[in-house]
Amino acid sequence: MGIVGLGNMGRYHADYLLQKKVSGCELTAVSDAIPANLERYRQLKTFERSEDLIRSGAVDAVLIATPHYLHTTIGIDALEHGLHVLVEKPISVHKSDCERLLGAHRDPKLVFGAMFQMRTDPRYRKIKQLIDQGHLGQIVRVNWIITDWYRTEAYYASGGWRATWKGEGGGVLLNQCPHNLDLLIWCCGPVARVRGFCQLGRFHSIEVEDNVTAYLEFARGATGVFVTSTGETPGTNRFEIAGEKGRLVLEHGRISFVRNEVSMFEFSRSSRAGFARPEVWNVDVPFDPSGAQHHLIVQNFVDAISSGARLLAPATEGVGSVELANAILYSSLIGETVEMPLDGGAYERKLQQLIAESRHEKVVAEVATEDFTQSFNRQ
Numbered sequence: 001m002g003i004v005g006l007g008n009m010g011r012y013h014a015d016y017l018l019q020k021k022v023s024g025c026e027l028t029a030v031s032d033a034i035p036a037n038l039e040r041y042r043q044l045k046t047f048e049r050s051e052d053l054i055r056s057g058a059v060d061a062v063l064i065a066t067p068h069y070l071h072t073t074i075g076i077d078a079l080e081h082g083l084h085v086l087v088e089k090p091i092s093v094h095k096s097d098c099e100r101l102l103g104a105h106r107d108p109k110l111v112f113g114a115m116f117q118m119r120t121d122p123r124y125r126k127i128k129q130l131i132d133q134g135h136l137g138q139i140v141r142v143n144w145i146i147t148d149w150y151r152t153e154a155y156y157a158s159g160g161w162r163a164t165w166k167g168e169g170g171g172v173l174l175n176q177c178p179h180n181l182d183l184l185i186w187c188c189g190p191v192a193r194v195r196g197f198c199q200l201g202r203f204h205s206i207e208v209e210d211n212v213t214a215y216l217e218f219a220r221g222a223t224g225v226f227v228t229s230t231g232e233t234p235g236t237n238r239f240e241i242a243g244e245k246g247r248l249v250l251e252h253g254r255i256s257f258v259r260n261e262v263s264m265f266e267f268s269r270s271s272r273a274g275f276a277r278p279e280v281w282n283v284d285v286p287f288d289p290s291g292a293q294h295h296l297i298v299q300n301f302v303d304a305i306s307s308g309a310r311l312l313a314p315a316t317e318g319v320g321s322v323e324l325a326n327a328i329l330y331s332s333l334i335g336e337t338v339e340m341p342l343d344g345g346a347y348e349r350k351l352q353q354l355i356a357e358s359r360h361e362k363v364v365a366e367v368a369t370e371d372f373t374q375s376f377n378r379q
């Protein structure tokens with residue numbers, strides 16, 4: 001395995017691969033555009049250019065952990081040179097780039113996965129299982145308030161690419177929320193239409209969105225609201241799903257499920273009393289508390305290569321969260337409801353316009369050394 005991009009995330013992946021947390025896989029090469037970032041990996045093959053790592057013969061697969069726009073170009077290069085690819089989230093910045101990247105996956109022998117480690121989190125696996133097995137019945141409403149992505153100005157100043165249209169292509173929807181949007185679709189199904197309200201640079205000196213409220217209509221009929229922010233603290237992380245057979249809430253790391261003894265639709269039709277409600281049961285939903293694990297996605301990727309295991313997060317499914325993020329932002333920018341599937345070309349043109357009209361002066365500054373894993377371990 002080779003890693004391209006040795007920033008916060010790439011170094012984290014390298015550490016657990018070097019600690020042999022993934023069996024059947026050896027980290028043999030790394031690449032970073034900044035030579036100093038290669039210093040601590042001198043025992044491996046090191047490359048300043050991803051092209052050289054990809055053509056080196058030193059790796060069968062690459063894990064791409066660069067700024068997002070490069071996921072597309074480096075991913076295409078790796079797939080076209082016969083490597084298996086595991087790409088960080090978001091798989092690309094916008095829907096058209098996702099299609100270009102997925103279009104380069106022509107060889108069915110190559111495994112192409114995406115780093116959606118939250119899909120390994122037993123809490124979300126349990127919620128998906130409860131929905132898929134029909135325990136909630138028809139879903140009527142979904143609300144996710146995920147406002148505990150608090151980030152300081154120092155965070156945004158920590159990389160020239162961050163929070164710019166040109167370098168990152170978006171804000172909280174594209175950087176912090178791909179996991180939430182992926183889980184939303186994974187658990188509740190595809191979204192049919194979106195009305196987004198995004199505030200650009202509301203809390204920080206940035207040009208992209210850092211405060212978002214979106215109204216969603218799911219293809220299966222549920223309505224929903226998705227709220228996110230990087231400027232609010234203490235934030236909330238509450239995922240609430242109301243179905244005909246009860247209401248499920250994930251908050252403070254606990255799943256609570258209040259189950260209607262009978263379907264609320266049936267009850268409404270058959271009850272003779274106007275203010276009556278179905279009896280409810282408070283269900284304790286047990287789950288393994290181990291949390292989401294990046295190395296499990298890599299292990300699954302390696303198992304898919306070596307023994308044909310089914311991918312937990314195939315790259316093809318990575319387009320959904322990008323398309324939804326794009327649609328929320330696009331709806332806000334044009335002031336209209338957006339029907340899905342999103343017109344990827346129209347969104348790309350809008351993004352190019354934002355890049356062309358950008359007047360924001362990006363300030364880059366050194367940040368204090370801190371535990372980067374706090375950024376995902378608190379979820």
Ligand SMILES: NC(=O)c1ccc[n+]([C@@H]2O[C@H](COP(=O)([O-])OP(=O)(O)OC[C@H]3O[C@@H](n4cnc5c(N)ncnc54)[C@H](O)[C@@H]3O)[C@@H](O)[C@H]2O)c1
Binds near residue numbers: 007009037088090
């Ligand atoms: N799955 C997760 O939980 C998670 C968490 C954080 C970040 N990420 C994703 O990981 C990616 C990187 O984020 P980060 O926070 O590590 O960013 P970062 O800025 O800390 O690191 C990016 C690294 O890529 C290097 N780079 C830039 N261009 C390159 C090129 N052409 N070839 C090789 N290296 C190059 C940079 O020098 C830098 O070291 C992003 O797409 C982000 O969304 C995922």
